[in-house]
Amino acid sequence: MIDERLKTIADMVSKPGTLLDVGTDHGYLPIYLVQNKVVKNVIASDVSKGSLSKAVIQVELHKLETSIETRLGSGLEVIKEGDKIDTIVISGMGGNLISELIDKRLKHIRKNDIEIIVQPVQLPESIRKYFYENSFDILEEKLAKADGRIYHIIKAKARKAKIPIRNFSEGDVTLELGEFIMADKSNNNLMLLKELVYYKLKKQYKIKEKLEITDSNNIKDRYRVVLKKIESLNNVLEKID
Numbered sequence: 576m577i578d579e580r581l582k583t584i585a586d587m588v589s590k591p592g593t594l595l596d597v598g599t600d601h602g603y604l605p606i607y608l609v610q611n612k613v614v615k616n617v618i619a620s621d622v623s624k625g626s627l628s629k630a631v632i633q634v635e636l637h638k639l640e641t642s643i644e645t646r647l648g649s650g651l652e653v654i655k656e657g658d659k660i661d662t663i664v665i666s667g668m669g670g671n672l673i674s675e676l677i678d679k680r681l682k683h684i685r686k687n688d689i690e691i692i693v694q695p696v697q698l699p700e701s702i703r704k705y706f707y708e709n710s711f712d713i714l715e716e717k718l719a720k721a722d723g724r725i726y727h728i729i730k731a732k733a734r735k736a737k738i739p740i741r742n743f744s745e746g747d748v749t750l751e752l753g754e755f756i757m758a759d760k761s762n763n764n765l766m767l768l769k770e771l772v773y774y775k776l777k778k779q780y781k782i783k784e785k786l787e788i789t790d791s792n793n794i795k796d797r798y799r800v801v802l803k804k805i806e807s808l809n810n811v812l813e814k815i816d
């Protein structure tokens with residue numbers, strides 16, 4: 576029932592207690608997690624009544640009402656006092672929206688040692704930037720391919736206090752590719768990383784070509800960053816081959 580993307584998310588869950596799945600939609604992840612005894616309980620939430628009703632039907636069909644509670648609401652607003660959530664999954668949304676949702680309950684997340692697993696559909700760099708700027712340690716990162724697309728899955732945990740973790744220089748592609756992903760030498764990761772880097776290089780060469788025929792003095796900085804990105808991406812490729 577679950578594809579490679581959701582399976583990779585499930586494999587990254589490390590705490591066996593209660594997991595909150597934000598934007599659960601069909602509820603496939605909670606069902607897999609409970610059926611396979613990865614966690615004891617799941618709170619499956621969604622902002623859309625229509626989406627949540629799909630999850631409700633699936634939970635009833637699988638007779639998992641005692642382990643999976645469904646809640647209607649936006650983001651982490653569904654968390655109630657007394658919930659002992661130790662993992663939050665937010666998958667299938669944009670990187671910007673994911674960081675906005677986390678930011679609204681950041682204090683709660685910092686205080687309660689909650690592990691966050693995110694899978695942005697686009698802009699993984701924006702959620703990584705949010706994590707680094709807000710003193711989250713990135714614990715694990717994986718790539719997964721489903722429906723012909725490569726997805727980033729990132730597990731992170733907030734430090735108790737906000738202290739700067741690291742800065743990035745111009746053209747650094749770490750935010751786009753992920754430091755764990757760049758360091759992972761497994762065959763599956765290297766194959767997906769290579770595909771991703773080629774895709775990104777193609778995009779940067781196109782931007783470079785466009786900038787080269789743009790008649791303006793204001794593009795110098797942009798052009799410099801593009802050249803640096805191309806250099807960084809080629810460096811990543813060299814290490815893969």
Ligand SMILES: C[S@@+](CC[C@H](N)C(=O)[O-])C[C@H]1O[C@@H](n2cnc3c(N)ncnc32)[C@H](O)[C@@H]1O
Nearest residue numbers: 597598599600621622623626648649650666667
């Ligand atoms: C593409 S689906 C992803 C479903 C599932 N999480 C997955 O990864 O397969 C996105 C879901 O997020 C829900 N959603 C969007 N914004 C939300 C928010 N602010 N709070 C909770 N759910 C939200 C949508 O209603 C939709 O069901």
